[in-house]
Structure formats: C-alpha cells, structure tokens
Amino acid sequence: MQVSIRRLQSHEDYAKCVALQKATWGEHFQECVPPAILMVSQKIGGVTAGAFDAQGNLIGFVFGLTGIKDGQPVHWSHMLAVSKEAQGQGLGYRLKLFQRQLLLETGVKIVYWTYDPLVARNAHLNLNKLGAKVEEYVEEMYGDDTGSDLHRGIGMDRFIVAWHIDDESVRNRLAGVYPAPPSDWKSIPVVNSSELRNGLPAPMQLELYEASRIRVEIPPDISLIQKTSLETAAQWRESTRKAFLHYQAKGYRVTHFVRDQQQNRYFYILNCNVET
Missing domain, CATH: 3.40.630.30 (Gcn5-related N-acetyltransferase (GNAT))
Known part of the structure; x- marks a missing residue:
C-alpha cells in the first residue's frame, strides 16, 4: 500500500x-x-x-x-x-x-x-x-x-x-537493535498465571510474591475477550490492577515485555532493583 x-x-x-x-x-x-x-x-x-x-x-x-x-x-x-x-x-x-x-x-x-x-x-x-x-x-x-x-x-x-x-x-x-530479556525470564514467578475457562484465558488467584523480580501476565487479545465475556475481561483488569499498584508502591519498575511463543502468553517483567 x-x-x-x-x-x-x-x-x-x-x-x-x-x-x-x-x-x-x-x-x-x-x-x-x-x-x-x-x-x-x-x-x-x-x-x-x-x-x-x-x-x-x-x-x-x-x-x-x-x-x-x-x-x-x-x-x-x-x-x-x-x-x-x-x-x-x-x-x-x-x-x-x-x-x-x-x-x-x-x-x-x-x-x-x-x-x-x-x-x-x-x-x-x-x-x-x-x-x-x-x-x-x-x-x-x-x-x-x-x-x-x-x-x-x-x-x-x-x-x-x-x-x-x-x-x-x-x-x-x-535501528533494530533490541536488548534481550533475561535468559532466565521463564523462571521468574508469575503473580496471576492464566488458565483456560470456557475457551478463554483467564487469570487465576493473585499471588503477590515477595521476590526481586516478578511477572504479570496479560491476555493475547483483550478485545476478543471483551466481546466474548465481559466478566473475564473485568477479571483481567482487577488482577493486573492489584498487581501493578501493589508492586509500584514497593518501587518495582517494568523492565521488559515478553511473549512465550510456544504457549502464546504475554508477560510484563517487573524488577525492584532498577535505577530511576
């Protein structure tokens, strides 16, 4: 075009x-x-x-x-x-x-x-x-x-x-030079891991881990979930809101956004040891 x-x-x-x-x-x-x-x-x-x-x-x-x-x-x-x-x-x-x-x-x-x-x-x-x-x-x-x-x-x-x-x-x-995520990012704890419910990814119970690095999961396509199940979409908002506000208050910063290609899952990585 x-x-x-x-x-x-x-x-x-x-x-x-x-x-x-x-x-x-x-x-x-x-x-x-x-x-x-x-x-x-x-x-x-x-x-x-x-x-x-x-x-x-x-x-x-x-x-x-x-x-x-x-x-x-x-x-x-x-x-x-x-x-x-x-x-x-x-x-x-x-x-x-x-x-x-x-x-x-x-x-x-x-x-x-x-x-x-x-x-x-x-x-x-x-x-x-x-x-x-x-x-x-x-x-x-x-x-x-x-x-x-x-x-x-x-x-x-x-x-x-x-x-x-x-x-x-x-x-x-x-210029196309992208920093690699941490090599061990898949081992970083996820505070709101997802599961399939009625064919849609939905967050499980929130676990606010005390770790130097954590992951917050988001869905692959929130707009599709909104069209299919507003209840599930609202659960994603509630889960991520609580997580981000909790860790923000403790000084954590978002350092990476990554995708697990095999499982088609998306995560923010937050780190408490980042200079502002």
Missing part, C-alpha cells in the same frame, strides 16, 4: 481526523478532539499528523500537545489510531517516527503518552519497538465511561510511558 505521512493542514484534513476518531472509538465516544484543537495546537508546537493512502483517504493519525515540565519542553502524545483496513502494516510505528522527527527539530526530547496495559500489541509497540519506559500505573485515568465500546467493562486504567527520543537506547531500538 502506498502511504504518505504529513501534518494535517486543511479543514478537510481535520474533518477526516474527527471521522477517523469516531470510526475507531465509536460514534458515542465522548472524548473526540475537535478540529479547532487539532489545528491550533500545531501553532504552539503540537503535532497533528496523518497517514494518507494513494486516494487521499486518511488511514491513520497521531495527535499531541507540547508544554513545559520541570522547566523543559515536553510533548504529550494524546491519540494514535489506524483504520481497521490499514492495521497490521506498521503504520502506527511510522506515525510515531514522523512525530519523533518533528519534535526533535523543535528541541523536544521527551514524549509522554498512555496506553492500556492489557493491550498486548500496544505494549509490544510502545515498549519493545519504540523503547518507551513505563513511568506510572494510573487507575481510571480518564474516568470510567468514555462512551466507547473499546473501554466497556474494563475501565480506563493506563500506563503512563516516557519516550526519551534522543537517547542512545531509543536510537538503537529504532
């Missing part, structure tokens, strides 16, 4: 972006960013960029605001979406690279955003491919009801991540 990525510029561009927001999060989504904000944010250092196909259709976008934190310019990347038809082609990754280049040109070195810790594909993109680091777990960050079916039954818990876009570690990730 032939794709071009550029800043959004015209009223038509911004209208297409609002339409894609509704297509992604649903017609009743209460948090759509209106055209005026998409436009004026770019006048003060923000980024609103889109991916367009050969016919000029907007098939993906990234939007964020630039501000000051601790006396330094930073960027908050608020939204990233790719249309269903264009998913699986690396467009989200390409949009983040375009965003990064624009921000480096303006002197921004740190980008923040949030994502749902239960979404495995986003964890892989953010932590493994881009090299962002988890800063904090926040319960119900955006409230408990946005009007979107994507958030139905599981609320809006989020990881806040920081992407140090000019660090050597990030440059290495973008």
Whole structure:
C-alpha cells in the first residue's frame, strides 16, 4: 500500500481526523478532539499528523500537545489510531517516527503518552519497538465511561510511558537493535498465571510474591475477550490492577515485555532493583 505521512493542514484534513476518531472509538465516544484543537495546537508546537493512502483517504493519525515540565519542553502524545483496513502494516510505528522527527527539530526530547496495559500489541509497540519506559500505573485515568465500546467493562486504567527520543537506547531500538530479556525470564514467578475457562484465558488467584523480580501476565487479545465475556475481561483488569499498584508502591519498575511463543502468553517483567 502506498502511504504518505504529513501534518494535517486543511479543514478537510481535520474533518477526516474527527471521522477517523469516531470510526475507531465509536460514534458515542465522548472524548473526540475537535478540529479547532487539532489545528491550533500545531501553532504552539503540537503535532497533528496523518497517514494518507494513494486516494487521499486518511488511514491513520497521531495527535499531541507540547508544554513545559520541570522547566523543559515536553510533548504529550494524546491519540494514535489506524483504520481497521490499514492495521497490521506498521503504520502506527511510522506515525510515531514522523512525530519523533518533528519534535526533535523543535528541541523536544521527551514524549509522554498512555496506553492500556492489557493491550498486548500496544505494549509490544510502545515498549519493545519504540523503547518507551513505563513511568506510572494510573487507575481510571480518564474516568470510567468514555462512551466507547473499546473501554466497556474494563475501565480506563493506563500506563503512563516516557519516550526519551534522543537517547542512545531509543536510537538503537529504532535501528533494530533490541536488548534481550533475561535468559532466565521463564523462571521468574508469575503473580496471576492464566488458565483456560470456557475457551478463554483467564487469570487465576493473585499471588503477590515477595521476590526481586516478578511477572504479570496479560491476555493475547483483550478485545476478543471483551466481546466474548465481559466478566473475564473485568477479571483481567482487577488482577493486573492489584498487581501493578501493589508492586509500584514497593518501587518495582517494568523492565521488559515478553511473549512465550510456544504457549502464546504475554508477560510484563517487573524488577525492584532498577535505577530511576
């Protein structure tokens, strides 16, 4: 697919972006960013960029605001979406690279955003491919009801991540150099191991181990579970929420996101011996 990525510029561009927001999060989504904000944010250092196909259709976008934190310019990347038809082609990754280049040109070195810790594909993109680091777990960050079916039954818990876009570690990730997980990662205790219930992976009883490293499991596809069993989806949220909040309070940090390919299981590795 032939794709071009550029800043959004015209009223038509911004209208297409609002339409894609509704297509992604649903017609009743209460948090759509209106055209005026998409436009004026770019006048003060923000980024609103889109991916367009050969016919000029907007098939993906990234939007964020630039501000000051601790006396330094930073960027908050608020939204990233790719249309269903264009998913699986690396467009989200390409949009983040375009965003990064624009921000480096303006002197921004740190980008923040949030994502749902239960979404495995986003964890892989953010932590493994881009090299962002988890800063904090926040319960119900955006409230408990946005009007979107994507958030139905599981609320809006989020990881806040920081992407140090000019660090050597990030440059290495973008060059395809990925640090290997610990060689013994499969022996690290899992606090919420899963089992199959009615054909779906579901977390077993939470065991809050006292160990220097632990694993927190998430399902391969939380959206599929939401569509099939809201009860099971809610169990995943409750299990992971308790685990992340417990270990966060004790100073643990997320250091890796890994997949057991043989069993198709996904884990965060948390470590209490990490310098911040």
